[in-house]
Amino acid sequence: MRELLEAVAAGDLSPTRAEAELRGYVTDDAGRFDAARERRRGIPEAILAEGKSPEQIAALASAALEATGRALVTRLPDEHASTVERALEDDHPEVALEARAGTLVATGPEYERPSLSATIGIVTAGTVDGPVAAEAQVVCEGAGAAVERIDDVGVAALDRILDQVERLRELDVLIVAAGREGALPTVVAGLVDTPVIGVPVSSGYGYGGDGAAALSGMLQSCTVLSVVNVDAGFVAGAQAVLIARAIETARTGEP
Amino acid sequence: MRELLEAVAAGDLSPTRAEAELRGYVTDDAGRFDAARERRRGIPEAILAEGKSPEQIAALASAALEATGRALVTRLPDEHASTVERALEDDHPEVALEARAGTLVATGPEYERPSLSATIGIVTAGTVDGPVAAEAQVVCEGAGAAVERIDDVGVAALDRILDQVERLRELDVLIVAAGREGALPTVVAGLVDTPVIGVPVSSGYGYGGDGAAALSGMLQSCTVLSVVNVDAGFVAGAQAVLIARAIETARTGEP
Amino acid sequence: MRELLEAVAAGDLSPTRAEAELRGYVTDDAGRFDAARERRRGIPEAILAEGKSPEQIAALASAALEATGRALVTRLPDEHASTVERALEDDHPEVALEARAGTLVATGPEYERPSLSATIGIVTAGTVDGPVAAEAQVVCEGAGAAVERIDDVGVAALDRILDQVERLRELDVLIVAAGREGALPTVVAGLVDTPVIGVPVSSGYGYGGDGAAALSGMLQSCTVLSVVNVDAGFVAGAQAVLIARAIETARTGEP
Amino acid sequence: MRELLEAVAAGDLSPTRAEAELRGYVTDDAGRFDAARERRRGIPEAILAEGKSPEQIAALASAALEATGRALVTRLPDEHASTVERALEDDHPEVALEARAGTLVATGPEYERPSLSATIGIVTAGTVDGPVAAEAQVVCEGAGAAVERIDDVGVAALDRILDQVERLRELDVLIVAAGREGALPTVVAGLVDTPVIGVPVSSGYGYGGDGAAALSGMLQSCTVLSVVNVDAGFVAGAQAVLIARAIETARTGEP
Amino acid sequence: MRELLEAVAAGDLSPTRAEAELRGYVTDDAGRFDAARERRRGIPEAILAEGKSPEQIAALASAALEATGRALVTRLPDEHASTVERALEDDHPEVALEARAGTLVATGPEYERPSLSATIGIVTAGTVDGPVAAEAQVVCEGAGAAVERIDDVGVAALDRILDQVERLRELDVLIVAAGREGALPTVVAGLVDTPVIGVPVSSGYGYGGDGAAALSGMLQSCTVLSVVNVDAGFVAGAQAVLIARAIETARTGEP
Amino acid sequence: MRELLEAVAAGDLSPTRAEAELRGYVTDDAGRFDAARERRRGIPEAILAEGKSPEQIAALASAALEATGRALVTRLPDEHASTVERALEDDHPEVALEARAGTLVATGPEYERPSLSATIGIVTAGTVDGPVAAEAQVVCEGAGAAVERIDDVGVAALDRILDQVERLRELDVLIVAAGREGALPTVVAGLVDTPVIGVPVSSGYGYGGDGAAALSGMLQSCTVLSVVNVDAGFVAGAQAVLIARAIETARTGEP
Amino acid sequence: MRELLEAVAAGDLSPTRAEAELRGYVTDDAGRFDAARERRRGIPEAILAEGKSPEQIAALASAALEATGRALVTRLPDEHASTVERALEDDHPEVALEARAGTLVATGPEYERPSLSATIGIVTAGTVDGPVAAEAQVVCEGAGAAVERIDDVGVAALDRILDQVERLRELDVLIVAAGREGALPTVVAGLVDTPVIGVPVSSGYGYGGDGAAALSGMLQSCTVLSVVNVDAGFVAGAQAVLIARAIETARTGEP
C-alpha cells in the first residue's frame, strides 16, 4: 500500500486510480464504478445508461477512464449518445459509438487491450438480433477474446445452420441470440458439445412477443443450455468471457 | 320429411335418428349431440367428458350411437373410463378405449367407416406427446383418413427429423405435436410446402411450462404455421380432416 | 448447374438470381432473402420491416426484386414508408404502398403474377380489423388466389353474418379476423364446413385487450378452428395459400 | 325496541332473532351472519363454505335458520355435504342439497317463501355450465323470482339460440353462463334489449382455460353486458334479483 | 315498406334513413352504423374512434346523424378531435366535444332528446376517475336519464361516502367508478339495495396498476356487484340505461 | 468464550447451545437454526415446514428447543402434524398445535416467555382469514406482545368496522388480514394514525383469486399501508413485533 | 366552532382553512384535499399529479397551501412542472421542485416545519433508485424526521453494504429501495433488528423488468420485511413516518 501512496505522491498515479486500487471502487456523485472488479475479472465494467442522465453517464465514464483507461457504456439511448460522446471526446482521444447496439467504448491513450486465446462464437437467427449480438461482442472483445460471428441462420431454413456445423464445433464457447420463437439455441446446442448461452431477443408481436416466447422456449429447451434475460447481450458476453478465461487459465496454467 | 316419418312409423328408423335428421341435433337430459353436423362434415362429433358425470357421458354416447352409429368420447378421466365402457358395452358390441389418450370410440353393428384418399401425417417430438397425437389420430381415422405417424423426432437431435423429409413431403396435411420449447412444428414447416398445424403439448415445468412456451413459440414461429390450443389434439385432427376433405373433393370432383 | 453459369456468363442471368437458384437464398449485409422457397411455395417471402432500418429494408427488397421480380414488405412503420418507397421507385416501375396495412409490394417489369383457381374468403368483424385483413389479402393475391372480402359482420348483430352464409359456403378456405372478444371465427366455423383460420386483432382495451381475449377465445373455441398470432395477417394469408395450393394440385393434378 | 325485548321476554322471539333485529347481524364463533341485510334486500345471505370447516358451516347455517327461517350454503365441497346436511336435519325439517351446484338450502317450519313477479332467464351454452347456472337459480328462486332455464344453446350451432329469441325477449333480466370462449352472452345481448349479466364458467384447458378466455371475452364484448367473476353464479343471481326487485317496485309502487 | 319507399321517392326521407329503417344498419366505406338498434334500445350507438382514421370517424358520424339525428363518438384521441369536430360542424349545427372524456356528441337540427324518469347515480372515488364517469354520463343523458354525480368520495376517508348514503339510496341505478384498489363500489354496494355497476379506472402504477387491481377487486367483491371492463364508461352507462328503461317500462306500463 | 466452554465442560450447557452461542446458528443435517438472531430480535425463528420431511422438521425443532428453549413450526401440513408432535412430546413437556393455522409451538421446561408492553391489533375481514391471523398472533405472542383480535369486520357491512374505531386507535400497531378484494386494510388505515400492515389472504376464486386481488389492492391502496405477501402471517407478525420493540425501547429507554 | 366562525368573520382565518377545520377536507373543482388528516398524522397530504391537468394540480396545491401552509405534489410529469411551479410562485414565496424525483414542495410564509427526533435511513442499491428514494425523503423531511441517505450499496459488491452496518443499526426505521433483482432490502433486514420497508424500483428490462422481480423478491424475502408497491416512494416514506411518530410518542410521552 505504501507503494501506491508513493506513486500518488510522485504524481505517477492519479488519486482516482489509487482510490480504485485501495477500495475497489470509485465513488462519484453519479454512483460508483468498480475498478478493482474490472481488473480482477478482465470484463469491462458496464455503465448501464438506462435511467441515468447524460451528465451522470459521462461522469461515470470519465471515472472509469481515469481508473482503468477504458469506459464501456451500454443501453445508451439515441437521444443521449452524442452528448455523452462529445463530453468524453474532450478529454479522451478514442471513442467508438455503435449506434444500433447502443454501446459506447472509450479508451484512454495508454490503454492496452487484453488478449485471450479462447474463441467465442456469436450466432444470430436474423437481422433484428444484430444489436443484442453486438452488445455481447463489445464485451467479449473488450475482454480480449477472439469473436466469430455467424449470422442469419434461423431455423426456418435449416440448411443455413447445418452449413456452419464445422465452424461451430471449433469454437470454445457459443452465444446464440434469437427472437420470435427462439429455437436456434436449442438447435445449435444439439449440434455441438460446447457450452451454449442462449440470449432471447425482444422481437415478435402478439402472444409471446417482446422476447417472452424466446425466453420461455430457451428455458424449456430439451438440450443443455443456460440462458440470460431478454436482450441481455452484456451478461451473455460477460458469462462467455468468464468461461473463456477459465479455459485460458487451464491452458496456460496462469490466470 | 314424410319419408322420414313413414320410416319411423314403419320401425325402420328410431325416433332419435329421425329427430337428428329433422332438427340437426339430439336433445337429452345430459345435453345435445349434433348428429347432422357429423353427417355433413364427416368429423365424428366429440363428447368432451371433462366436467360431465359418467352417467351424462354414457347417455350422450348412447344418443350418438343411436343417431350416427358411432360415438367418440375425449378427455375421459381414468376413473370414469370403465364405468362408461361398461354402460356402452351392454348395448353395443364394439368399444375401443385408448387409456393414455383418454379417448373412447364405440361403434354400432351397422356402422360403416368412411374413407378418404388424402393422407395426414402426425409427427411428435417425444414420448410425452403421444396421448395428444393419439387423440388427433382417432379423429382423423374416424373421418376415414389414412394416418402416418412419425414419432420421437425432436429438434435436439436434428438428424432424426432430417431422415424423414421425404416421407413428410409425400403427405397432404401435417399435424405436429410438441411440448417443452415446441420448436418441431417450426422446423417441419421449414422443410415442407404442405399446410402444417402445430399442437402445443402441456409438458415441461417452471417458466413456460404446461405448454405455454410451446404455444407461444408456435404462434411466434418464423415459418407458416397455424396453431390450436395446448393439448387440443381433437381440434388439430378435425382441422386436418377439413383440409383433407377439401383436397378430396377437388381430386374426385365430389364432396 | 452448368446451364446456370453459362446464363450468367452470357449476361442472361444476374449473379444474384444465379446465387438464389444455386443456394436457395440471397445473402446481403441486411440479411438473407429466401428466393428458392418463394419459387417453391408460391408465397411471396415477406420482408418484416419491424426492427430494421429503412436502408436495410430497401436493400432486402431490392435483392428480392432482383431474384424473383417482386418484393413484399410487411409491418412497414409509417415513418419509414416513403423512404423505402422512393429508394425502390428509382429502379423499379411499380410500387404499391398500402399505408393502413403497413404493406408495400413492388414488382419488376417482367414480373408475371401467378394464378390459383382456389378461392379464399377474408371476413372481418369491424373497421379496425381492416389492416390485418389487408395484410392477409396482399399475401393471398400475391400467390395468385382470388380473394373475396366480407366485412363488418361482427356478432353483435347476428343477421349481418347470417346474410352471408351462402357466400361463405362457396369459398375454399376462410380467414376470419376479429378483435375485442373475437367470437366471429367461432360463429363462422359453426356455419360452414370449410377450413377456417382465425386471426385475433389487437383492438380493445382493459383486461383481455390488445387481442389477448380474441386469441384466447379462438384457441378455446368450441368449433373447429386453427389460429395464428395476434395481428398475424401474413401468416394467416400464407397458410390459406398453402391449403389453396393443395386443393389446386388435387384439382389439376399438377403442383 | 321495547317491543322486541318484550317479545324475547315472552318467549315469542329467540334471543338470536332479537339480536339480528337489533344489530343487523348474528355473531357466532364461526363468523357473522347478516340477517338484517337479508330481510332488507330479499336476497338470501349466502354462507360461502369454501375455507370453512363443516362445523363452522353448520353453525352459521343454524344461526341463519334461527334468524331468518332459512339458510343458503354455496360452494359446499362434496366431502362436507353430508356432514352439514345431517347436522341441520336434526333440527330442521327441510334441507335441499343440490350436489353438482354445491348448494344447500334449508328452511325452517314457518318459513314463507317470498314472491316476485319479475322473471329471470338463465341461459347456458353447454352441459358444463349447469352447476354455475344452478347456483344462480337457487338465489333467484330464494328471492321469489320466477326462473326460466334455456340450456345448451352454445354459439357453435347458432340455430339453437336463434330458436329461442322470442322467449328471451319476454323475460325481464337475463343471466347467461358460458365457458370456453364465452361468446354466448355477447350473442344474446345482441338479440335482446333486456339487461344481460354474463357469467364466465371455468371450463376449457390450455391458454385461456379455467374461464379466463370467457371472462376476458365478456369484458371485451362489443355489445352491452355487465359481468361477474368466473363461476360466480351467486353474484349473478343476486344482481339479477336486485334488478328484478327494482322493476317490481316500479310496477307495484311498493318496495 | 311501400310507405318508406314512397317517402324516399317524395324526398321526405333520405336514402340513408330508409336503408337504416329497412336493413337495420347503414353501410358505409368506414363501416356500419346500427340505426335500428339505437331506435329500439334508446342507447346512442357509439362510434368507437380508436383504430379509425379521422375521416372514417367523421364519415360514420355523418351517417349516424343522417340516420338518427345524432352521433356519439367515444375514445376520440386528442389529435383527431378538432378534425372530426370541424368536419361535422360544416353540416350540423350542434357539436359538443368533452375533451377529457374523449367524447363528442353531435345533434342535427330536428333531433329530439328522449326522456326517462328513472335516475342514475354516477359516483367517483377521485379526480382521475372523472373522464370515465363523464363517458358513462354522456350515454345516460343521451338516453334521456337524469344523472346525479357524487364525486371524490374514495374510501381512504370514509365519512365522505357515509355523508352521501341518503342520496345514494334515492337513485334507481348506480355506476361507481374507481381506480387504484377500486374498493369504492364494494363499499357503496354494501350501503344500498340498488343494482350497482362497478367501473375500474386505469389509474395506479406498479403491480395491479392500470386498473388491474381495481378490476380484480370488483370481481372479487364480497358484496353484490356486476362489473364492466377497465375504463368502459360507455358500457357501464348503457347497461345502467337498459336497467333504467326496464324500470321505466314497469312504472309506466309502456316500453 | 472460555466461560462458555467451561460451562460445556461442567455439563451446565449442552454443546448445541454452546454452538448457538458461539456461531450464531445450529447446524444439523436438516438445515440450520439461527438461535443468535432469535435472542437478538426477540422474534421466534420459524421453522417453515413446507418442503421438508416430518423428520427434518422434528430435528430442526429439537435443535431449536435445545438452543433457545422454544420451537415454532409454521405451514405444518395436516398429514405431518401428529408425527412431528409426537416426536417432540417425547422430550418436551409442552407442545401446542393449532391445526387450522398450521402452527406448532413447543416449549422446554425452563422456557421463560418474554414480555412487551406495546399492543398489537390483529383485524380480520371474515372467517377464512382466521388461520393467517392466527399465524401472525403466534409470532406476536411468542415475542411477548399483547394481542387484541378484532374479527369479522369486512367492508361489505361498514358499521362493523366503524363500531371498532375507538379500540383500533388505542393499539400501537395493526395487522389487517383480508382476502377477496382485500379492501379492509385500506379502510382501517384511513381511520387510524397507527402503522398498518396489510396481509392478503388466499381466498376467492376466478380472476384475482387466491389472494391476487387482495395483494394488488393493498399495494394500490390510496392510504398509507405496507404489505406482506399472500398468507404471510408470520412476516406480518414479525414486522409488527419489530415496530413494537422499537416503541418499547423508546418508552423504557432500554432495548 | 363559534371561535372558528368568529375568526373567519374577523378575517383572521380564510374560509378555506375554516372549512378544512370543520369538515376535514377542502373541496374544489379539481378534487378534495384532506387538511385535517395532514394535521392529525403529520404526513404531508400528497397531490398525485398523474392523470390530472396542470390547472387541476395547481388548484389543489393552492388549496393545500391555503389550508395547511404547505403543498406537496408527487409524480409531476416533466412537461407540467414549470406550469405548476409558475402558477404557485405567483402567490407563494417558496417552491422547491426536485425534477428527477418529480416532486414539488411549496410552503407559505408562515409555515413552520415540524420536527421529529426519530431517525429514518433511506438506502439505495444504485443510481437509478435515486428518484424513488428522493420521493420518500421529501415525505420524511416534510414530517420533520431526520433522514440519513446511504447510497449505491447494491449486493453485487457486498463490502459496500457491510461497511455501513454500524450506521444502519443506529437508525430507528429503514427504507430500502432497489430495482432489478431487488435483493438489497433482504440483505439489510438480515443485518439489523430495525423495521425495514422495502421499495421495489421499476428498473430492469426483460422478464421481471419494471420492478416486477424486485417486488416479488421482496415479498418472497426470507427475512422480515414489509413492502410497498413499485416506485411507491411516497407510501414508504409515510409508513416510516407513522412508525417514527409512534416511537417519538413513546419516547416523549406525547403524540
Next chain:
Amino acid sequence: MRELLEAVAAGDLSPTRAEAELRGYVTDDAGRFDAARERRRGIPEAILAEGKSPEQIAALASAALEATGRALVTRLPDEHASTVERALEDDHPEVALEARAGTLVATGPEYERPSLSATIGIVTAGTVDGPVAAEAQVVCEGAGAAVERIDDVGVAALDRILDQVERLRELDVLIVAAGREGALPTVVAGLVDTPVIGVPVSSGYGYGGDGAAALSGMLQSCTVLSVVNVDAGFVAGAQAVLIARAIETARTGEP
C-alpha cells in the same frame, strides 16, 4: 462399420449397442435413447420420467443400460419409483434411488465411471433447495466431476456465505440453487470470478411463489450469471459439466 457387424456376429456386441454405435440412438416402443450423444459429451442422457408410464421408463432405462452400461432417470414420481427400481434390479446389479431428488441411477456390471479433474461447487440457500441440488449433483458425478456441496448459506444471514468465500474461489464452476427471492446466486457471483449458473427453486407461496421470483431475480441480477429454468437441476449440472470438460480439455490437451 464392418468391424461392428463382425462383433455382433461374434456375439461380442449386442444388437442394441451396435445400433447405438451406427445410428446414434436406440429406438424402442417407449421412445429413443441417444447413446451416441452420451458417449460424445460424457453427460449421462437423462430419461425424464414425467409423463411416462413406469413400463416406458423401465424400458428406456434398460435400453440405456444395454447401450452405455448406465441409466439415469430424473423426475421419477414417488409412486413409480419402486416399480421401476424392481424392474431394473432383475437384470442389473447396481441401482441407486435418491428418493427426495427423484433420481435413479443404475449401472451395469462392466460400467466404468468417467473421471474429470475440474471441480464443480453446488451451493444451496436452504433445506428445500436440496432435491434440486441433488439432481444437479447426480449429473456432475455421473460425468466424473468432483462435486463440493456448500449448503444452507442463504443471504438472510450473510456471514454464512462470507465464511465460504475461500472455498468458493477454489472451484472451477459453481451451481447456485435458491428459492424464495433467489438472491444467493447474485451474491455468490459478486464474490467470485468463476462462471456461476443460477438455479431457481420452486419454493415460496403467494406472489412470485413456485420459483417465479427466484427466476426473475436471477435473470435481473446485476452480476454476471446465466440461468436455467425453475428446478432444472439436470440442465444446470449438464451445463456445468460442459464447462468443466472444456477446462479439462484445455488443461490436458485432449478432449
